Amino acid sequence: MNPLEHARSHWRTVVGKTLWWAAEKYAYPDIIVSDETRENTMALGAHLDRGGSALVIPNHLSGDDIPLEQAYLIDALGTSIQRLTAPVGKKQFDGREGFFNAAVLHALPYIGVERPLLVQGYDTGKYDPELTKRLRDLAFYITNRTLHTPGGLLMYPPEGTRSKDGKLQRARLGVGHVIIDYLLNSTSESPPAIIVPAAIIPTGKFSRSFNWKYSKRPLDPLEIRIGQGVPMDQLSYNFNPREITADCMQLLKGMMPSHMHGFYASK
Template sequence: MFYWFLKHVAIGPIVRVVFRPQATGTEHVPRRGGAILASNHLAASDWIFMPLVLRRRVTFLAKAEYFTAPGVKGFLQRIFFGGSGQVPIDRTSADAAENALTTGVRILGEGKLLGIYPEGTRSPDGRLFRGKTGVARMTLETGCPVIPVAMVPGRSFTLLGRKLTRVDVVVGEPLDFSRYEGMSGDRFVERSITDEIMYEIMLLSGQEYVDLYGAKVKKSMDTTGASAVEVVGRLQPPPHEAADRLPSSLAG
């Protein structure tokens, strides 16, 4: 009920009026059954736009801090994030990755739509960064299709003194990895699947691909004070002319 209220009364109408998001390819999302919506991640507000343009409810994995803060603010956060389709994940524990996988598999097993960001963090500079293999493990263990999704920035505008950007949502055709059935845990297979997913997101979004983890780039930015472009230039060797936009496992 709260999810419906946010989407159709509290937040949805305002976002539609202000940002006027356009969506293409929504027919690729199945009407029922589990599926993984794998998207690029450009801004903290991305999780609003995807559910807004889809009929079905989308569940996201969110950091547990949103659900454990004390006081009135913490109480309101728990209500908001819990009611808006977020599931808490403790990202500070040693088993954080495994816990996220287990939770994701459970959600998919319940026949729900799971929204995830394979990059694992927001893009440091608007480019598309290397995906983590959790998305591959989930599709292999559940047999659910992966649907690539792209948040595509449109024109910018100013509202009440703040610069805002329109966002369009592009949904690609489902990716079927049943040919790898029974190969969960094979890191080469999981890497190949993940790179294929990121390649499809790259095609939908039009972003330049960087074959580095975004979190690693951000960490280097914090410690050195360098820009994302400088960090990437230092960490990533010059690309081959024919493969400068491909994940490493697809570059041939």
């Protein structure tokens, strides 16, 4: 690792640990992390330490669920994470869902998190098609680079947008294309990549915006679940993004309670 990447990794660790400490102590009513999740997190860290990379696929319920999972993983894994990437929506980055949300996304590179921009499918009419394509191509370049970096960790929510009812929605095909891109560009020297399902599980009332304890209405604790890693090349190996995405959602479904299965309840 070059000196700049080394410094960035340490700075990201300091910031992430601070944010996780603040989240546990002050910001949230309670955060539940089971022994099984801690064991799976340690296994993920060992994989990264051996020079592997990982694609973390979380569900998406609220504006703060993915940042909360990032803070947990940074706190738990520290400098085992050599590169951290989390694509974000152009709409949110532009402040169309609030100034605070946009400010956080603008600040991510300063704490060592790459955040390639993507125009979400429902929002393409708001942006020039050429810009949409350029952003998509750049995002695929960055995500592919992360998965080909020893110790690289990519967080990519397959659903793309927040669930309206707390249940799994039909996934978009982006995650399937990311996996195909990795497989097609892999060589014998590429780091072995795994897919790790992750989920936020509400224990009662939760907010689609922020779940802080100082909310206007009482909110219940959240549970963070991290699943076991699955080698990426064990998924459907016919380079069909729809089938690969479906495989990913089965991994995610398998670690969630049945009342949250939503679109995938009967699949």
